[in-house]
Amino acid sequence: MTFEVSADLDYTAMEPSTIVLNIHSLNNTRNVLEESFAVNAAHTLEPLNSYPEGNRLFRIAIQQAGAIQLSYHAVVRNSYRILNDLMHAEASLAAMDTSVFTYLHPSRYCQSDKLFRFANHQFGKIDNPFSQVLAITEWIHRNVEYLSGSTNAETSAYDTVTQQAGVCRDFAHLGIALCRALTIPARYCSVYAYQLVPQDFHACFEAYLSGNWFVFDATKLAPLNGFVKVAVGRDAADTAIANLFGNIYGNSLIVNSKLAEENFEPFYYDANKWEAITYD
Amino acid sequence: MTFEVSADLDYTAMEPSTIVLNIHSLNNTRNVLEESFAVNAAHTLEPLNSYPEGNRLFRIAIQQAGAIQLSYHAVVRNSYRILNDLMHAEASLAAMDTSVFTYLHPSRYCQSDKLFRFANHQFGKIDNPFSQVLAITEWIHRNVEYLSGSTNAETSAYDTVTQQAGVCRDFAHLGIALCRALTIPARYCSVYAYQLVPQDFHACFEAYLSGNWFVFDATKLAPLNGFVKVAVGRDAADTAIANLFGNIYGNSLIVNSKLAEENFEPFYYDANKWEAITYD
């Protein structure tokens, strides 16, 4: 599917400072058809493409105090695939590439090491790893309330499993932590999400099964095939929309995602089918 | 300097299982002069070289229940340099490579986001970043007691800053978290340590200043130029000696590091000199 996405960010810098921004669409399959990125005034924009995951960061050197307006716009074809043989899904360590191992380790917001018994008591008897991830997603959806303002930048999966309230970021962190506790590699994914209301950046998670990263979203707030992926990483610490260095603060953020073609058939998981979605 | 290092590990597997081992010396500068790695019985050994940091993991597929003996032996030339212009040290975001950014983020055991005020109150007025890292190292050395058994695998920098007891791993995590809280990239480093008593794997940390990773060790238990580096990563979650998957447990670990040449002049930091040590 093709989407037109945009993000407009507005900051006030009180002194020369640095922003590292991560709002560009991933471009793994040359899927970015058009793109523009602009900043008011003469600030330096420098692309930083290096993560193994292909996240496309930008470093913006703010030369002097003042108002900063940043504007990103892109037309992106999100090339996803629906695979349908998940009854044979495997999370086999023997076949796993080293680059995937890091997604088995606990991270700042996903303390899988502390969730081992919980995850095994709750999901350990399910024998297919795909079914385990689906069960995790359902458990989170049923038990955690989506409640804006109930959490903050320090909230982690270890909190959310018990406190049972949060936003998309918290839902994703808990999904990741529970997967890793079951030895299923899992990572955080920030996206532009078509049909998300209200429009904002969104977070979901990906689990690695049989060599593919499949997308899951315990919030169920937007169709899984309407995402334009921005960044993947171990958790929100790796994939922040913006890291600010210096005396600078954000004022507003306007995000938008529109369908750029005619028909859209939303994809959600169906517990009766062995289908899952992966993005190339 | 050239060292002869070895590690002998003994496990009992109750079922077919997998070990991912990270005990091989880094080989960044072809510094490994000799090396052998052996396992008893017919288990599959597979090297996994992929991390950007160059950690040399081995995946061992244990085919059946039984006793596993693993034996590593190497002769390694640790090519370090002492740089001496640290009065000009910089932790400049403008010049930083993207691969370094990840070491500014909070991680499982190094919650720098929660230590921001503490770090700035304690070390914020020191204006040279090298002096800041030295001051952090001294503060930890003076305030945290080295006490075997006082911490466990869940202990993090956020605990140690207040509870003030721990082992090398905890000292390193706290050093890393405080550096990151001051916007100085920092990472965990596991090593073979000459003159460490008793012999064991050791942990220290590295801070990124003016384009080099300098080594610091708040335990002061071994000379800084007697290390043979094994693994670097965000924290102990990335650099575990062994990750065990399946019903398998460790029985014993014997580590050794011997000088393989004649003279050794130990290097430690001297607050009156602007010298620091980095490994190639």
Added chain:
Amino acid sequence: MTFEVSADLDYTAMEPSTIVLNIHSLNNTRNVLEESFAVNAAHTLEPLNSYPEGNRLFRIAIQQAGAIQLSYHAVVRNSYRILNDLMHAEASLAAMDTSVFTYLHPSRYCQSDKLFRFANHQFGKIDNPFSQVLAITEWIHRNVEYLSGSTNAETSAYDTVTQQAGVCRDFAHLGIALCRALTIPARYCSVYAYQLVPQDFHACFEAYLSGNWFVFDATKLAPLNGFVKVAVGRDAADTAIANLFGNIYGNSLIVNSKLAEENFEPFYYDANKWEAITYD
């Protein structure tokens, strides 16, 4: 029922110090038939009877360094009652005495304020408060593993609900915290426990329903009518067997509880009956 209970404690004092001991049986109904308490050497023993709960502490002023042996022995009639109309149980705030309110508040090891959603999601739909407490007890029994050494003096209900391993103290803390999160007053109770194997001090919890404190024990390790109550309080912080002040440490603790009459019919909860046990 009548029991003969004893506790022998052995300490080494490195300097003059103070022990505050809480091992004497409660004597609410003049139920202590015989009692002796002795200490080797000329240390001062001073009874401290003041808590509203009637805990009988002893302050022992250790005059000089040396070995301390403390020996308690008592014959106690534990006057319990089995009530059987719990289908009408109430946890009504309107009728609650102020002295009970404190057992609704969160405490050091029972952070009921952080378990509100969890408790309500899991047990909120059960409409009888007695059934809620029974369901809590069952949930803990099924989900938390009794595992010596898995926890320490800092472990709290907030840890145990997720980490799902612990000892009697942890089981009690979690029961208390979940009750309080449902607005059912609950408190910690340390006891001598007949038929507990191996013999040791034991911990259980009490919930306040319709004006009585009923005893619950999610470990199910000993019959509920074989307890001799030692102390009640908000959690283990209030009811420590011994608080040590000064450079003094414990060497050994021998606890014993024997039946001092002929027949004993063990009482456990039966989900099909509306019976509960309370001690006078």
Added chain:
Amino acid sequence: MTFEVSADLDYTAMEPSTIVLNIHSLNNTRNVLEESFAVNAAHTLEPLNSYPEGNRLFRIAIQQAGAIQLSYHAVVRNSYRILNDLMHAEASLAAMDTSVFTYLHPSRYCQSDKLFRFANHQFGKIDNPFSQVLAITEWIHRNVEYLSGSTNAETSAYDTVTQQAGVCRDFAHLGIALCRALTIPARYCSVYAYQLVPQDFHACFEAYLSGNWFVFDATKLAPLNGFVKVAVGRDAADTAIANLFGNIYGNSLIVNSKLAEENFEPFYYDANKWEAITYD
């Protein structure tokens, strides 16, 4: 000194519910000269006087949904004394009453057990316990930023010691926890505070030295002799202004404290004097 204090609270009940309110002045020395307490509509007000500390709670049974207005007004003579021989202050366990022991234990927001080493490293060498408490107060004042909105109802001393931001409640919790870690009994105290800007309920802490509870306030936001004490307890869990049971929420709170006589000489601690303030 004599003060006129008042509190006006406004709630909306969505259903029959219960408020337990703790806003009445303590009346330890018949110091309450005049007093009125009113509620709109026909709700039941019931005094609950039982805590050992003499807190004067009120239970308000809300009969039906609707707006609740509560209004308290009192004229109170706060009978404090300035003692001046604190160079001889003692925190002796040998002389301590049992009712005081509870204030040595860790509580929900004051985890003194986790602050033992920190407290001893920072304040252990000061040999007079009064000087220790003053040093604690100064350390908090210098290191913790008073920042509205930086903390929430779950924030505890263990957080504040590191995160170093908070409001009066957090300052008090940290003071208490550090005292207890040094074996100095300490408790939480909520007050009406003359000259506090803006007017609100305030929190401070008391330390038990030589048989008196002395008042300390690390915020230094109001004179220590201008307090009208409302409640004392182990921490904020014991002394909440209001506990709400049922679907009911607060809309507004207006607090006021005015001097009801002519002259007022503010009292603050002076590090050069051995003076401290206690309330009868």
